[in-house]
Amino acid sequence: MDGVRAESGQGRQRRREASIDDVARLAGVSGQTVSRVANGRSNVGAATRERVLAAMSELGYRPNSAARALRSGRFRSIGVIVFTLHSYGNLRTLEAVAAAATERRYTITLMPLTRPTHADVGAALDRLVEQAVDGVILLVESHLAGTDGAGLRRGIPLVVVDSWSADRPAVVDTDQFTGARLATEHLLDLGHETVRHVAGPRDSYSAGLRLQGWRDTLRARGRPVPEPIHGDWYSDSGYAAGQRLAAEPGLTAVFAANDQMALGVLRALTEARLRVPQDVSVAGFDDMPEARNFVPPLTTVHQDFTAVGATAVHALVQEIEGGPPAEYKEITPRLTVRASTGEPAVRRPGTSLPAAGG
Amino acid sequence: MDGVRAESGQGRQRRREASIDDVARLAGVSGQTVSRVANGRSNVGAATRERVLAAMSELGYRPNSAARALRSGRFRSIGVIVFTLHSYGNLRTLEAVAAAATERRYTITLMPLTRPTHADVGAALDRLVEQAVDGVILLVESHLAGTDGAGLRRGIPLVVVDSWSADRPAVVDTDQFTGARLATEHLLDLGHETVRHVAGPRDSYSAGLRLQGWRDTLRARGRPVPEPIHGDWYSDSGYAAGQRLAAEPGLTAVFAANDQMALGVLRALTEARLRVPQDVSVAGFDDMPEARNFVPPLTTVHQDFTAVGATAVHALVQEIEGGPPAEYKEITPRLTVRASTGEPAVRRPGTSLPAAGG
DNA sequence: CTCAAGAATGTTGACGTCAACATCCCTGTA
DNA sequence: TACAGGGATGTTGACGTCAACATTCTTGAG
Incomplete structure (x- = not known):
């Protein structure tokens, strides 16, 4: 069809991206061959490969990840549920997680929470499962009191950072x-x-x-x-x-x-x-x-935090890609001494400490 | 690895999620009817709808977003390219963007940058386009010197926050x-x-x-x-x-x-x-x-920052959903006076200084 | 009682990709 | 010369969803 409307030339109409078939047609090969080239398979003739690559770049072809995901059942995406980024630890962990995931060519889907309740976490998890992620990192520091976390199982790999214990899935944390x-x-x-x-x-x-x-x-x-x-x-x-x-x-x-x-x-x-x-x-x-x-x-x-984030991603990806669930892992912190601590001043005689709970 | 292992009954095998057809079969209707129920269409009999809903919840059905995206060409996802979250402004803006997007039922795909160069932004943009987002928010405060931003057009809606000028797409910023x-x-x-x-x-x-x-x-x-x-x-x-x-x-x-x-x-x-x-x-x-x-x-x-983030998302979603590209929008800041500023000392005799902190 | 109108529901196919399988053609050996 | 073996390439179909169209049923006016 000639497009429903003409308007100005403006590309307002979500112009269909070039598909594998478009490339195939231009290169004079079958779609399957294009797919092979796109995925770096070896069983393609050199000349053919050249022609396909040329066609790809001419059309600006990029594989459609929705189609890939539909076919493969994998999304190459990790969901991160986070309550607040105002806390420095969460922020840095998120940053590290994002960097580590990107390095492994996984994408991060961020799911913020308005309240850190168990119900909200569950809802976020549901949205993520639906939204196409392969695994989830939970970055919600709280006991989610009164919960054993069991309700959070959704059948997809889950790694919990900096949080509770009972029935815990894979967990990563600073010691x-x-x-x-x-x-x-x-x-x-x-x-x-x-x-x-x-x-x-x-x-x-x-x-x-x-x-x-x-x-x-x-x-x-x-x-x-x-x-x-x-x-x-x-x-x-x-x-x-x-x-x-x-x-x-x-x-x-x-x-x-x-x-x-x-x-x-x-x-x-x-x-x-x-x-x-x-x-x-x-x-x-x-x-x-x-x-x-x-x-x-x-x-x-x-x-x-970099180690925490990287470890969490590592554990999650391992599980996503078929490995065994990771076990508990702790990152060791160290003390940095600066000017805010020093020896106590000479104690004045008779000064005593306040009683506990006073 | 022992490959196809038996293990305990644990659902290790990525058990196929229930599809629309599974629900249809259980409810004794056609897939299309299930689709209609799932999307809240009105033309479904009350009794049928009940039956379908029951089947859905029994099977734990959730629509497959990859299939939806494939069919509709929409992903209901917004990409956010961000360099560093160490800067408080970026952090807060991201947080606000995430909240606003979630509210509109869009998902955030986070794409961190290792360096704020033009090439890296371009690469991130490419990955996002491929990775299935409907639009992108660029949160990289820098001129990206020597660049007019033209190279960043990828045919998808783009909103730039807190950044440069030439050939700028929709832009949101604090004044x-x-x-x-x-x-x-x-x-x-x-x-x-x-x-x-x-x-x-x-x-x-x-x-x-x-x-x-x-x-x-x-x-x-x-x-x-x-x-x-x-x-x-x-x-x-x-x-x-x-x-x-x-x-x-x-x-x-x-x-x-x-x-x-x-x-x-x-x-x-x-x-x-x-x-x-x-x-x-x-x-x-x-x-x-x-x-x-x-x-x-x-x-x-x-x-x-909340306003900045919300405005950016609003502008982007508007463009994604077919509206006109949003124009420049500035959020007005205000001054908060606290104790760190005061009259200069010893100007005129008789001027008294505030007794801060003590 | 007949039939049009509309509501409820079903059927088909296409979105883009890629595994599985089917062909085709070249090379080298008997 | 005939044919096995293997590399290169093509064809088919399925992943899950939903628009478009087709069919069936219900209802009420004439």
Whole structure:
């Protein structure tokens, strides 16, 4: 048909892309031969191959991935379900996942969540399955409380990053526990009697692990374990926590569960005229690039998000391509010491620590 | 590998998803009727519809998007090409784009770039076209120097966010110029003689506009226009710039082209024992959430990234669905004043400074 | 009671690709 | 010269969906 309307020459009409048959016709061969050339098969004559390639480039042929997917049942696409990118860890992990997937010639289909509930994750998963992905990476840090994750099985490979446990599918994560231990030990080694903790949200898996790492370290050394203060990962909550802490006599060291909250703590302490690190030492977790330029530069636990992302993709692709489900894998973090931590000031006689839970 | 293994009953074998025909058979109707039900057509008897829906849910039927795409030529997917997510603006824009697209039931295909060169953008675009998207949003802030963008036409709708100009397709952006003017005027209105500028990279389009906004404002008021210092958007470069600025006598006000660099400036000034805002006022651009908790809290230009993302998606979808190409659209930013800016010290006798933080 | 009109449902084929199978032709050996 | 062997190329059909068209059934006016 001559096209339904004429209008201006504008290519408004989704001009049919050149198909394999168009190329075949132009090159004077069969569609199958074109397909062979397109897929780099060897059993095509050199001259023919040349002719086909010429025809392809003349027509600007690109294989239609929908047709390929329909035929093969594979999409070469990975779905990523993510709640918020405001949290530095999620962001970096997503970035690493995207890079790793691209390298393997997989495409990333991003599925944002409005709420991190179990129902929403399920809905997102459904949309992804429908939307043609070969596997899914779940980047939603939270326990999804009250759930065992069983409801999330959809018959396609699933890798969970930085999240819950029960009935867990393949999981990749930073070793949060060790990271927290490193930070806490560092502060104790500097001579602090104990360390206060500004924790992440209660329903967060990694926040829980960091809290445990901190608490177990204190216990192992026989130090008092003060009540942690829970924040929501963001700097405002760190500020609020910092205000409470600043009011406590005897405060000398704070370990915040991430850098963003540490920033808020720093502000609160500074505004309370407490000097860091002379009066109070502060450590964070994540090592976001900005942490180097906090005032003062922040001692923090460095996470290798690139490794986390690459590992997650590796595990997922392996499963997609027929391998066995990957097992649990942890990436080891390391401590980066900067100016925000130091030895405690000379303790004034008679100063005692606040009681836990007070 | 043991290849065709038996294993446990686990559904390891990519079990064929139920197709429309499976549902049809179970419900005792034709495939077409199932299709009609699946697409919510009205011309289906109530009883039949019930039966079909029951069969669907029993089989867990989900339409195969590859087949749909093949038949319709539409994928309901939007490609997003992005260079780095380390820049807060890109991140937020991506997030907003993803949310807006999801709302319209479009999927996001993320295509990260290893380098922001013209060739790489072209390659990414090719992959996206092939990978089945209906349109593309380009989120690569840079001039892509020496290029007119013409080479990027691929016959599919393209919307460019926050980037260059020549032969530009539909473009959405914050009104960077006005934003910079707001910040600069704010500082001048406080009584500063002039304002120093820590600019973004030279090849960045928005950095250029912010620089222009700053310069034009100074000129319009007949103020001296000092040489700008160029950074790379990240806090380290802000720190370096801040160190240079701190050494200058007579420095009273700095406008950084984004918050991350402003953070570095704050650190450098603080380390040089210059007080903010008593000695030097500092303003940023972006209003990232952390800016509220800088020390001191940062006066900055608030960008409505949500609007930018939503507008971009709106424009793109409109074009995808047959509407006319959208034209240039700018989102107006506004200034958020916090504690990092104030009157210059020791101007007139009797002027009292705000007692920040204390 | 007849028949037109419209509603409900079924049948066919095409979208683009590629595995499986079918041909065709060349080469070298008996 | 005849024919097996193998490489090059062509033909067919199926993947799942849905528009277009075909058929069947229902209803009510005349």
